[in-house]
Amino acid sequence: xxxxxxxxxxxxxxxxxxxxxxxxxxxxxxxxxxxxxxxxxxxxxxxxxxxxxxxxxxxxxxxxxxxxxxxxxxxxxxxxxxxxxxxxxxxxxxxxxxxxxxxxxxxxxxxxxxxxxxxxxxxxxxxxxxxxxxxxxxxxxxxxxxxxxxxxxxxxxxxxxxxxxxxxxxxxxxxxxxxxxxxxxxxxxxxxxxxxxxxxxxxxxxxxxxxxxxxxxxxxxxxxxxxxxxxxxxxxxxxxxxxxxxxxxxxxxxxxxxxxxxxxxxxxxxxxxxxxxxxxxxxxxxxxxxxxxxxxx
Amino acid sequence: xxxxxxxxxxxxxxxxxxxxxxxxxxxxxxxxxxxxxxxxxxxxxxxxxxxxxxxxxxxxxxxxxxxxxxxxxxxxxxxxxxxxxxxxxxxxxxxxxxxxxxxxxxxxxxxxxxxxxxxxxxxxxxxxxxxxxxxxxxxxxxxxxxxxxxxxxxxxxxxxxxxxxxxxxxxxxxxxxxxxxxxxxxxxxxxxxxxxxxxxxxxxxxxxxxxxxxxxxxxxxxxxxxxxxxxxxxxxxxxxxxxxxxxxxxxxxxxxxxxxxxxxxxxxxxxxxxxxxx
Numbered sequence: 192x193x194x195x196x197x198x199x200x201x202x203x204x205x206x207x208x209x210x211x212x213x214x215x216x217x218x219x220x221x222x223x224x225x226x227x228x229x230x231x232x233x234x235x236x237x238x239x240x241x242x243x244x245x246x247x248x249x250x251x252x253x254x255x256x257x258x259x260x261x262x263x264x265x266x267x268x269x270x271x272x273x274x275x276x277x278x279x280x281x282x283x284x285x286x287x288x289x290x291x292x293x294x295x296x297x298x299x300x301x302x303x304x305x306x307x308x309x310x311x312x313x314x315x316x317x318x319x320x321x322x323x324x325x326x327x328x329x330x331x332x333x334x335x336x337x338x339x340x341x342x343x344x345x346x347x348x349x350x351x352x353x354x355x356x357x358x359x360x361x362x363x364x365x366x367x368x369x370x371x372x373x374x375x376x377x378x379x380x381x382x383x384x385x386x387x388x389x390x391x392x393x394x395x396x397x398x399x400x401x402x403x404x405x406x407x408x409x410x411x412x413x414x415x416x417x418x419x420x421x422x423x424x425x426x427x428x429x430x431x432x433x434x435x436x437x438x439x440x441x442x443x444x445x446x447x448x449x450x451x452x453x454x455x456x457x458x459x460x461x462x463x464x465x466x467x468x469x470x471x472x473x474x475x476x477x478x479x480x481x482x483x484x485x486x487x488x
Numbered sequence: 489x490x491x492x493x494x495x496x497x498x499x500x501x502x503x504x505x506x507x508x509x510x511x512x513x514x515x516x517x518x519x520x521x522x523x524x525x526x527x528x529x530x531x532x533x534x535x536x537x538x539x540x541x542x543x544x545x546x547x548x549x550x551x552x553x554x555x556x557x558x559x560x561x562x563x564x565x566x567x568x569x570x571x572x573x574x575x576x577x578x579x580x581x582x583x584x585x586x587x588x589x590x591x592x593x594x595x596x597x598x599x600x601x602x603x604x605x606x607x608x609x610x611x612x613x614x615x616x617x618x619x620x621x622x623x624x625x626x627x628x629x630x631x632x633x634x635x636x637x638x639x640x641x642x643x644x645x646x647x648x649x650x651x652x653x654x655x656x657x658x659x660x661x662x663x664x665x666x667x668x669x670x671x672x673x674x675x676x677x678x679x680x681x682x683x684x685x686x687x688x689x690x691x692x693x694x695x696x697x698x699x700x701x702x703x704x705x706x707x708x709x710x711x712x713x714x715x716x717x718x719x720x721x722x723x724x725x726x727x728x729x730x731x732x733x734x735x736x737x738x739x740x741x742x743x744x745x746x747x748x749x750x751x752x753x754x755x756x757x758x759x760x761x762x763x764x765x766x
Contacts, residue, residue: 214676216595220603223588223651226580226644227606230613233621240624286512293509296502308752309513316520316748317705319725320741324519327526327534334522334536364516396501425614427708432729442616449620462617469612 234466240459248455256456260464265444265457269464272424272440275355279362280370280420284412286363287370291408294371295378310368318365322432329357353435361429366422370415377411378404410483414476421472425465441465520745527738534735545739552736562719563740570721573635574703577642578696581650584643586692589654590684594663610645618644619712626713635718641709646699653698653759657691658684694758701751705744 244251259265290310297303313321328334329351339345351357381404389399427442434443441461448458522536527545529538549563558564592604610618618641626637633640661684669679685692707722714723721744728737 214680216591216597219587219591219595222584223607223647226584226640226647227609229622229640230610230618230644231606233618233625234613236621236624237617289505289508290512292505296505304756306509306513308756309517311752312520312749313516315701315705315752316745317707317722317725317741319707319722319729320523320744321519323729323738323741324522327522327536328518332535337536364519367516421612425616427616442614445616445620449624458620462614462620465614465617469614473612 237459237462237466240455241463243456243459245454245456248459253456256454256460259454259457260460265461268439268444269441269461272426272442273468275359275362275440276420276423276426279359279366279423280416282359283363283366283370283419284374284416287367287374287415288412290367290371291374291378294375310371313364314366314368318361318428318432321364322361325357325361325433326352329360352433353437355434355438357433358426358430358438361433362423362426365429366419369418369422370412373411373415373418374408375411377408377414381407410479414479414483417472417476417479421469421476424468424472523738523741524745526735527742529735529738531735534733534738545735548734548736549739549743562724566719566721566724569635569718570704573638573642573720574700576635576639577646577703578700580639580643581646581699582692582696585647585650585695586654586685586688589651589658589688590680592651593655593658594666607651608648611648613645615645615708616712619709622709623712637713638710638718638720641713642699642703642706645706645709646702649698649702650692650695653691653695654688655691657688661687690758694755697751697755697758701748705748 240248241256242252242254243249244253244255260269290306294303294306297306326333330336331350331352333352335351351360385403385407386399389403394402425442426440427446430438430440430443439447441464445458445461445465448454448461526534526536526538528541528543529535530540530542530544531538552558552561552563553567554564588607592600592607622637622641626633665683665687666679669683670676674682705722707726710720710722711726714720725737725741
C-alpha cells in the first residue's frame with residue numbers, strides 16, 4: 192500500500208513544501224528599468240537646464256527662461272500650438288465617428304479588417320513619404336490646383352501647402368486611428384436592444400442618435416479627442432514638413448532655441464511645458480476612463 | 489418605419505455611413521496612392537497624371553543601390569544603417585521587454601501600478617524633448633556612441649509597444665502550466681524557456697515587428713541624433729525633399745510603403761490568428 196500511496200516518487204527537491212522559487216523581480220525589471228530610467232534622466236536634464244542661465248545651464252540658477260515664456264511672441268506660439276491641437280482633436284473626432292460606426296456595424300470581418308489597416312497605415316507609414324504625396328496633391332502645380340484651374344479657368348495657383356490648412360490636414364490624417372479606436376470600443380458596448388427599444392417606442396433615428404448613441408459613446412469619443420490633443424501638442428514632423436517655415440509649434444521652437452538660436456534655458460523651459468501638457472492630458476484621459484468604468488461597473 | 493432600419497445597419501443611414509467612410513479613407517490614403525502612382529511615371533517630373541507608365545525610376549533606384557556609384561548618393565548606406573538600427577532596436581526591446589512583461593504579469597509587488605505607469609510614459613513623452621535631451625547628454629559625455637545613440641532612443645519609445653503585445657500574450661498563458669512544470673522539477677529558467685517563451689512567441693514576434701517598423705520609419709529622434717557617419721533612411725528622404733526632388737525619391741518611398749504594408753499584414757495575421765485582434 193505504501194507504494195500506491197506514493198505512486199510518483201517525490202523529485203529530489205531540497206525544500207519539499209517551499210514556495211516555488213522565481214527569479215528575483217529586480218533582475219527581471221532591470222533592463223526595461225534602465226531604458227525608462229534614461230527617459231526620466233532626460234526629463235530631469237531639461238528641468239535643470241530650464242532653471243539654468245544662458246551659457247551656464249549646469250551651474251547657474253535663473254528663472255529668466257520661464258519669464259521669457261510669457262513674452263508675447265512665445266505666448267502666441269504656445270496658444271497657437273494648443274489651439275491647433277484642439278482644433279485637430281475636434282475635427283479628428285468628428286471624422287472618426289462615421290468610421291467607428293462602420294467598424295462596429297459592419298458584418299463583414301474582411302471589410303472591418305481592411306478599414307482597420309487603412310486607418311493604421313497613415314499613422315505607421317513615414318510622414319516623410321506621405322508629405323511627398325501631399326506635395327504632389329496640394330502643391331502649386333499639384334493635382335488640386337490643376338483640377339481647380341481646369342474647372343474655373345483661374346490660373347493663379349492657390350496653395351494648401353506650407354500653411355495652416357496643410358498642417359491641419361496632416362495632423363488630422365496621422366491621428367485618426369487614435370480617435371477611431373476608442374470611439375469604436377465605446378460604440379461596440381452599446382447593446383443593439385437599446386436602439387431597437389428606442390425604435391419601438393417611436394423615436395426616429397435622429398432622436399436615437401441624440402439621446403442614446405451619442406450620450407453612451409461620448410466617453411470613448413472624448414478619450415480619443417484627448418489622446419489626439421495630447422499627441423498633437425507635441426507635433427514636430429507635420430509642421431516641419433507641411434508647414435514650411437510659416438507654421439511654428441512649441442516643438443519646432445524648441446528645436447530652434449536649442450539649435451540655431453542657442454537659448455538653451457528657453458528651449459528647456461518650453462520642453463518642461465510640453466512634458467507637463469502631456470502629463471496633464473494623460474491624467475485627464477485616466478479620469479475619463481475611470482469615471483466611465485465606474486458608471487458602467 | 490420598418491424594423492430593419494431600427495438599428496441603422498440597413499437602408500439610407502447605412503449607405504451614408506458606408507459612403508462617408510469610403511470617402512474619408514480615400515482621402516487619408518490619397519497621399520500614399522499618389523506616391524505609388526507617380527513612382528511609375530515615364531517622365532522627368534512629378535506631374536500627375538504621368539505621361540506614361542514605366543519602370544525607369546525603379547531601375548534608377550536599383551543602380552543607386554547596387555551600381556558602381558552607389559556610394560555617392562548614400563542611399564544604400566542609409567538603407568543599411570536604418571535596417572541595422574531597426575534590427576538592433578527590436579533586439580534591445582525584446583531583451584528588455586520580455587522579462588519585464590513576465591514580471592508585471594506574474595508577480596505581485598509594491599509599486600506595480602507605478603511601474604506600469606512608467607512603462608507607458610514613452611508613448612506620451614514628447615519625442616522632440618527626448619531627442620534634444622539625449623543629444624545634450626551625448627554631447628556632455630563627450631563620447632561617440634555611433635549607431636547606439638539612435639538605437640537606445642528608438643528602444644525607449646519602442647518598449648511600451650513590445651510590452652503591450654507581450655503582456656497580452658502572457659496573460660493568455662494558464663499559470664497552472666508553469667506550476668505543473670515547476671512541481672515536476674523544472675527550474676525557473678527552464679520553465680521560462682520551455683513554457684512561457686513558446687506560448688508567448690506570437691505576441692513577442694508581433695511586438696518585435698511593430699518595433700522594427702516604428703524604428704525604420706522614425707524621424708524625430710533620428711533627426712536630432714544622426715551624424716555624418718550614421719545617416720538613417722528617414723534623414724536621407726528629408727534631405728532629398730529639401731534638395732533634388734526626382735521621381736526616384738518617389739520610387740524609394742513606394743518601396744518603403746510596400747515594406748510597411750507587408751509588415752502590417754504580418755502583424756495582423758499573427759495577432760489575428762491568436763484570436764485577440766482589436
